[in-house]
Amino acid sequence: xxxxxxxxxxxxxxxxxxxxxxxxxxxxxxxxxxxxxxxxxxxxxxxxxxxxxxxxxxxxxxxxxxxxxxxxxxxxxxxxxxxxxxxxxxxxxxxxxxxxxxxxxxxxxxxxxxxxxxxxxxxxxxxxxxxxxxxxxxxxxxxxxxxxxxxxxxxxxxxxxxxxxxxxxxxxxxxxxxxxxxxxxxx
Amino acid sequence: xxxxxxxxxxxxxxxxxxxxxxxxxxxxxxxxxxxxxxxxxxxxxxxxxxxxxxxxxxxxxxxxxxxxxxxxxxxxxxxxxxxxxxxxxxxxxxxxxxxxxxxxxxxxxxxxxxxxxxxxxxxxxxxxxxxxxxxxxxxxxxxxxxxxxxxxxxxxxxxxxxxxxxxxxxxxxxxxxxxxxxxxxxxxxxxxxxxx
Numbered sequence: 001x002x003x004x005x006x007x008x009x010x011x012x013x014x015x016x017x018x019x020x021x022x023x024x025x026x027x028x029x030x031x032x033x034x035x036x037x038x039x040x041x042x043x044x045x046x047x048x049x050x051x052x053x054x055x056x057x058x059x060x061x062x063x064x065x066x067x068x069x070x071x072x073x074x075x076x077x078x079x080x081x082x083x084x085x086x087x088x089x090x091x092x093x094x095x096x097x098x099x100x101x102x103x104x105x106x107x108x109x110x111x112x113x114x115x116x117x118x119x120x121x122x123x124x125x126x127x128x129x130x131x132x133x134x135x136x137x138x139x140x141x142x143x144x145x146x147x148x149x150x151x152x153x154x155x156x157x158x159x160x161x162x163x164x165x166x167x168x169x170x171x172x173x174x175x176x177x178x179x180x181x182x183x184x185x186x187x
Numbered sequence: 188x189x190x191x192x193x194x195x196x197x198x199x200x201x202x203x204x205x206x207x208x209x210x211x212x213x214x215x216x217x218x219x220x221x222x223x224x225x226x227x228x229x230x231x232x233x234x235x236x237x238x239x240x241x242x243x244x245x246x247x248x249x250x251x252x253x254x255x256x257x258x259x260x261x262x263x264x265x266x267x268x269x270x271x272x273x274x275x276x277x278x279x280x281x282x283x284x285x286x287x288x289x290x291x292x293x294x295x296x297x298x299x300x301x302x303x304x305x306x307x308x309x310x311x312x313x314x315x316x317x318x319x320x321x322x323x324x325x326x327x328x329x330x331x332x333x334x335x336x337x338x339x340x341x342x343x344x345x346x347x348x349x350x351x352x353x354x355x356x357x358x359x360x361x362x363x364x365x366x367x368x369x370x371x372x373x374x375x376x377x378x379x380x381x382x383x
Contacts, residue, residue, distance in 0.1 A: 004205040008212050018258045019220040023202075025251045026219075026230040033250075034243030047250065054254050124246060125238050146204060147239060153206050172200035179231050186231065186246060 006070035013061055021061070025054050028071060032078050039082040049085050053078040124185060131181040135174050142167055143174035195222075199229050203236060226251065332369050340370070 012020035029050060036049045057064075057077050064073055132140060142160060145151045146167075151159070156167045198215050201207040207215070219226050230251070237244045 005202055005207070005212075008209065009216075012212070012216055016262075017216060018262050020216045021258060022226070022251055022255050023216060023219060023229060025254050026226055027233045029230075029248055029250045030234050030244040030246055031237055031242055033245035033248040037243070037245060046245070047248065050248065051250050051253055051257075054250065055257055058254075058258060120246060121238065121244060124234075128235055128238055147236070153204070168201055168206065169197065171204065172197040175200050175203075175232055175235070176196060178235055179228065182231060182235065186234075 007066055010061060010064055010066070010070060013058075021058055024070065028074060029054070031071070032074065035075060035078050036082045039079075039086060045085065045089075049082050050078070052085075053081045056081060124182060127182055127185050128178060131178040132174075135177060139170050139174040139177070142170040146171050195225055196228060199225070199232055202229075203232050336369060 006024070009020045009024050013024075032053055033046055033050050036046050036053070040046050040049060053074070057074050060077070064070065132143070135143065138160075142156060145156050145159060146153075153164050153167045153171075157164050160167065195215060195218050198207050198211045202212060202215060219229060230249075234244065234246055238246075
């Protein structure tokens with residue numbers, strides 16, 4: 001998603017349309033969770049930290065001036081929230097009746113979500129690649145120019161020799177076909 | 188354009204590429220709020236993009252409902268509201284300052300008037316300002332003043348010009364008259380002036 005879209009959504013939130021923030025959450029929640037999982041291994045804690053990060057971002061959105069991208073700003077908030085969580089956790093007594101030396105390695109003990117998530121992400125990537133390969137030629141070319149080469153719609157029209165509406169429609173149809181393949185996998 | 192009308196899904200795709208118009212965005216934000224299916228599609232479109240670009244993700248995580256609940260309970264005030272609030276805050280501060288000034292006037296005004304009159308009249312003769320006696324300031328204090336000494340001092344002061352010395356050019360200065368004044372002190376005497 002381009003930074004322009006992020007900025008548009010932030011502007012909508014600043015104008016009082018809080019629903020626009022939901023689009024930002026839906027867009028970045030998996031990515032923020034991936035970031036937080038580098039610091040914290042327990043899945044429920046990851047969820048809590050991610051939620052706290054988004055809430056902090058929502059509360060502080062007036063301070064976002066657009067000097068950097070929205071994700072860069074959100075990234076900083078998430079890293080700080082994760083670090084603060086680790087600091088506060090180290091001050092807390094162990095929640096279960098385990099020995100002190102075991103408690104010190106508790107972060108390793110709870111690291112039981114990582115491989116599963118890594119496996120599903122890798123598998124998902126294979127599903128996506130297979131779906132892209134299976135796209136009709138004109139859809140695949142248009143989609144590839146946009147997604148892998150980062151070309152704007154106007155530039156793609158020059159390469160493909162078709163109107164911008166066609167480019168837009170082809171990219172959407174390609175995405176929809178890929179989405180149909182991964183929907184079942186995710187559910 | 189191949190599709191006659193842009194569907195919400197097509198707008199989602201355009202939005203992902205930063206190619207949706209402001210009008211479409213506004214419409215989409217409203218529709219995503221109402222349709223869980225549309226929200227899920229947006230999440231999946233974004234997820235595919237993240238995975239294609241090899242970004243670290245956790246695909247199964249879903250926080251949007253929890254955060255949406257929080258936002259509905261704690262809405263963000265719009266920038267317009269905050270501007271309005273900022274204006275009100277400034278007004279409140281100004282009003283507080285004005286209030287403080289107005290209500291502190293009765294206390295400070297006599298002091299200011301006394302000071303002002305002394306300053307204003309210091310460059311003119313006492314005769315031009317008969318209404319003001321410098322002893323009035325002192326007489327307002329709790330100290331008792333000998334009426335005879337006050338009279339002598341007033342007579343003396345009425346003869347002198349603070350800028351030009353004694354107005355009566357003949358005869359010596361009647362400095363003796365000052366000695367009886369309650370204000371008379373040697374320069375090295377410690378004086379306890381009346382406090383205000």
